[in-house]
Amino acid sequence: MTDHPDEAPGPAAVRRARPADVPALVASSAALFAEDAGARDATVDVNWPHTHGAERFTAGLDDPARLLLVADRAGEVIGHLAGTVADGPAMRPVKVATLLSLYVRPRHRRGRTGERLVDAFLDWAREQGAQQAEVTAYAANADAIRFYERNGFGPSTLTLGQPL
Template sequence: MSDEPHEVIVRRAEKADIEGLVACSSALFAEDAGTRDPGVDINWPREQGPQRFASGLADPNRLLLVADRGDGEVVGYLTGTLVEPSAMRPVKVATSVGMYVRPAYRRDRIGGRLVDAFRVWAKESGAGSVQVTAYASNTEAIRFYERNGFASQSVTLEAAL
């Protein structure tokens, strides 16, 4: 691998990107949940992803971003969703549901660019805050999000039955 950064465009996903979204989502599930959470179906992206991503393209409450090498090859993605205010939490929240960057591209600040674009979308959509979840054992992801301005808000504890 070269020390030169890769030329990558961060943009909204299009219909032609669905295959790349599924591939990156599959890699995320295999690398992250597949090694940390036996309760997650790692086949979900291949089985349900195409329909889920396609339905999100036109949904104003969902964001699908891709990192594209400039030739249409998707090397990363971020998906987000908006949660409307409620009586209990009277602020609109934008949640990053999934993010992945192929390992060869991880030192090129692509993840940071995806998060920056997510924040812009959240603000333009009227969100008062942004949030993301990460597995507690995924210390690299947690450090990445902390470097990008996120702080721990709560901890979810789980016990297998």
């Protein structure tokens, strides 16, 4: 047995989410909120996935401007990706695909599941006619920044904040 189950034969399948996946999407999103925003941003409601996630994910399943993917290993959802595509404003008239959230359960990391989710997102973005893909990460989340840089993303803008 390997320390990283995702390295075992039979990688997770990346597929579009279905209605039956909504509870797993909520659980995956809740894990992301707890691990990322919960540790880095006191202004984020870490209970949001439990109170609003099911409604939001259900609405996104049939929305052509939204993408909901799951990473499925033997019938178990081990991760997700959510993204959108939208036309930019007149000041920046390009269609932009935004990777909103990405999560892979810790014990399934290092097996390219995250990369496969990002690849599927970028393929979808191109199919939608997007000219730019974007993702945000907390500045303190060096692992996420390195992951996105390995997957072709680079610095674009910097948002500075100050609690009041």
